Amino acid sequence: MTAEALIAFRGVGKTFTVGDRVVEAVRSIDLDVRRGEFVTLVGPSGCGKSTLLNMTAGLFAPSSGTVQYDGGPVTGVNLRTGYMTQSDHLLPWRTVAANIQVPLEIHGRPRGEMRDRVAALMELVGLAGFEKSYPSQLSGGMRKRAALARLLAYDPETLLLDEPFAALDAQLRLNMQIELLRLSRQLNKTVLFVTHDLDEAAALCDRCVVFSGRPGTIRAVLDSPLPRDRDLLRLRHDGRYVALAAELWDMITPMLTQTRGESS
Amino acid sequence: MTSEITPTRMVVYRLILAMAILVAWELASGRLIAEFFVSKPSAILAAFRRLIVSGDLFFHAAVTASEAFAGFIIGGTIGIAAGVLLGRSTFLADLLQPFILAFYSLPKIALAPLFVLWIGIGMSMKIVLTATVVFFLVFLNTFTGVRSVSRELVTIVRLMGANERHVLGKIVLPSAITWVFAGLRISVPYALIGAIVGELIAANRGLGFVLASASGQFDTAGVFAALIAIMMLAFSLNAMVRIAERKLMPWKISEATREVTI
Numbered sequence: 190m191t192a193e194a195l196i197a198f199r200g201v202g203k204t205f206t207v208g209d210r211v212v213e214a215v216r217s218i219d220l221d222v223r224r225g226e227f228v229t230l231v232g233p234s235g236c237g238k239s240t241l242l243n244m245t246a247g248l249f250a251p252s253s254g255t256v257q258y259d260g261g262p263v264t265g266v267n268l269r270t271g272y273m274t275q276s277d278h279l280l281p282w283r284t285v286a287a288n289i290q291v292p293l294e295i296h297g298r299p300r301g302e303m304r305d306r307v308a309a310l311m312e313l314v315g316l317a318g319f320e321k322s323y324p325s326q327l328s329g330g331m332r333k334r335a336a337l338a339r340l341l342a343y344d345p346e347t348l349l350l351d352e353p354f355a356a357l358d359a360q361l362r363l364n365m366q367i368e369l370l371r372l373s374r375q376l377n378k379t380v381l382f383v384t385h386d387l388d389e390a391a392a393l394c395d396r397c398v399v400f401s402g403r404p405g406t407i408r409a410v411l412d413s414p415l416p417r418d419r420d421l422l423r424l425r426h427d428g429r430y431v432a433l434a435a436e437l438w439d440m441i442t443p444m445l446t447q448t449r450g451e452s453s
Numbered sequence: 454m455t456s457e458i459t460p461t462r463m464v465v466y467r468l469i470l471a472m473a474i475l476v477a478w479e480l481a482s483g484r485l486i487a488e489f490f491v492s493k494p495s496a497i498l499a500a501f502r503r504l505i506v507s508g509d510l511f512f513h514a515a516v517t518a519s520e521a522f523a524g525f526i527i528g529g530t531i532g533i534a535a536g537v538l539l540g541r542s543t544f545l546a547d548l549l550q551p552f553i554l555a556f557y558s559l560p561k562i563a564l565a566p567l568f569v570l571w572i573g574i575g576m577s578m579k580i581v582l583t584a585t586v587v588f589f590l591v592f593l594n595t596f597t598g599v600r601s602v603s604r605e606l607v608t609i610v611r612l613m614g615a616n617e618r619h620v621l622g623k624i625v626l627p628s629a630i631t632w633v634f635a636g637l638r639i640s641v642p643y644a645l646i647g648a649i650v651g652e653l654i655a656a657n658r659g660l661g662f663v664l665a666s667a668s669g670q671f672d673t674a675g676v677f678a679a680l681i682a683i684m685m686l687a688f689s690l691n692a693m694v695r696i697a698e699r700k701l702m703p704w705k706i707s708e709a710t711r712e713v714t715i
């Protein structure tokens with residue numbers, strides 16, 4: 190490890206108590222994420238991926254261990270992270286454009302700047318023409334894109350993305366992946382990206398963290414052999430990508446049959 | 454769409470029903486039931502016309518409307534403010550809960566004699582009575598609305614760096630406004646109850662006064678004419694709330710008119 194970690198999980202465990210039911214979501218997680226790194230998280234559902242993002246955002250503290258951000262423990266809401274949660278959480282009483290504008294209003298940006306920025310972001314996520322629509326009038330995929338635009342509007346240092354492209358069709362997803370990768374490289378963003386799409390995880394990552402559940406523990410951390418600047422359109426023909434994706438598949442499929450065996 | 458009946462058709466059906474009721478009333482009056490008790494549409498219309506021609510209707514309706522409206526605005530405003538304050542402050546809500554419940558269980562109309570003692574029988578007494586009634590309804594609805602604000606949405610904007618003022622203005626108020634309007638809508642008839650009961654108890658003007666004096670003179674047609682005027686007043690107050698609702702909650706229109714998907 191060369192540079193110091195921006196985000197560091199040190200022996201992190203989290204246990205939820207709901208009524209008299211106790212759920213251990215994750216156990217002894219040790220992970221360092223460097224500044225500017227794109228890390229994807231994969232693993233069976235319920236293995237605590239969202240929980241790790243929540244703790245990075247400071248929504249709750251770990252039950253054991255510490256989550257460190259830029260050298261200090263995360264205490265309370267972590268304003269240096271932007272979080273796109275699994276559900277879009279758009280404000281139903283605001284139009285799409287007004288939703289994207291919320292963070293700009295909070296940061297007291299001048300009116301003209303807000304308008305230009307919102308227009309550019311709507312264009313970027315392919316929602317131009319839907320400025321005046323309310324979230325209830327959009328499809329699930331469009332709402333996700335609006336939430337992504339809102340996240341990009343406030344330009345946080347670290348992006349926490351929880352299955353951001355899950356509801357998109359293949360074409361749109363590829364476009365969004367390209368844009369996200371381009372933006373995060375250009376602005377040197379640190380990204381924690383949860384996905385259940387292993388090809389996506391392999392395509393985007395500098396490193397891919399594979400979890401096994403439950404409780405969620407880190408099964409493996411794979412380094413991507415791909416260069417930081419890569420052409421997602423040509424990846425299918427890149428032997429290194431194909432090998433990485435295959436390795437992920439080989440790790441995850443035994444867990445799938447295992448969970449299927451559990452539930453039957 | 455399952456229903457085949459167009460809106461215009463429905464209006465026609467309703468008119469037919471109304472006509473049928475009026476005709477039955479007119480025919481039954483004096484034949485099946487003594488006219489003294491139920492009057493009849495033609496006599497009520499005549500009484501109503503007299504009220505209009507003499508200018509009495511507008512004078513008294515204006516008095517009642519101003520009382521109801523002023524009480525509605527004052528009670529509504531204080532109710533919203535108190536609802537937001539207590540909704541956001543658990544300490545205050547806990548502190549005041551038993552007192553509020555005690556007051557809530559009291560029929561507010563029973564306070565009328567007290568208000569007469571305090572501020573006399575003028576319009577301000579009706580305004581205070583109306584405001585008291587409206588306050589509780591709007592307060593409780595606003596409080597519930599503020600309490601049921603999505604914690605996820607609050608967290609989302611906190612992550613964007615929002616302070617308490619932002620949270621209030623961007624999340625709490627817009628999401629509670631549905632509840633606020635529910636409170637305002639159910640308050641309309643109560644606002645009129647406040648104003649009219651106040652006038653029935655003690656007044657020399659207002660539709661409640663017209664009602665009481667017509668009844669005192671055994672003028673059944675006059676009583677019904679006054680009731681019709683009160684109904685029309687309620688109708689216009691309701692319409693005002695509805696218009697404000699549409700203006701302030703445009704997203705509700707889009708939610709209501711969109712096709713159902715699940």
Ligand SMILES: Nc1ncnc2c1ncn2[C@@H]1O[C@H](COP(=O)(O)OP(=O)(O)O)[C@@H](O)[C@H]1O
Binds near residue numbers: 207
């Ligand atoms: N707020 C919460 N309260 C109670 N249990 C929770 C909460 N969040 C997550 N869990 C539990 O923790 C486990 C991990 O959840 P989560 O982090 O959402 O997994 P993933 O995102 O990997 O699917 C699950 O068993 C889930 O039920």
Ligand SMILES: [Mg+2]
Binds near residue numbers: 238275351
């Ligand atoms: Mg999850």
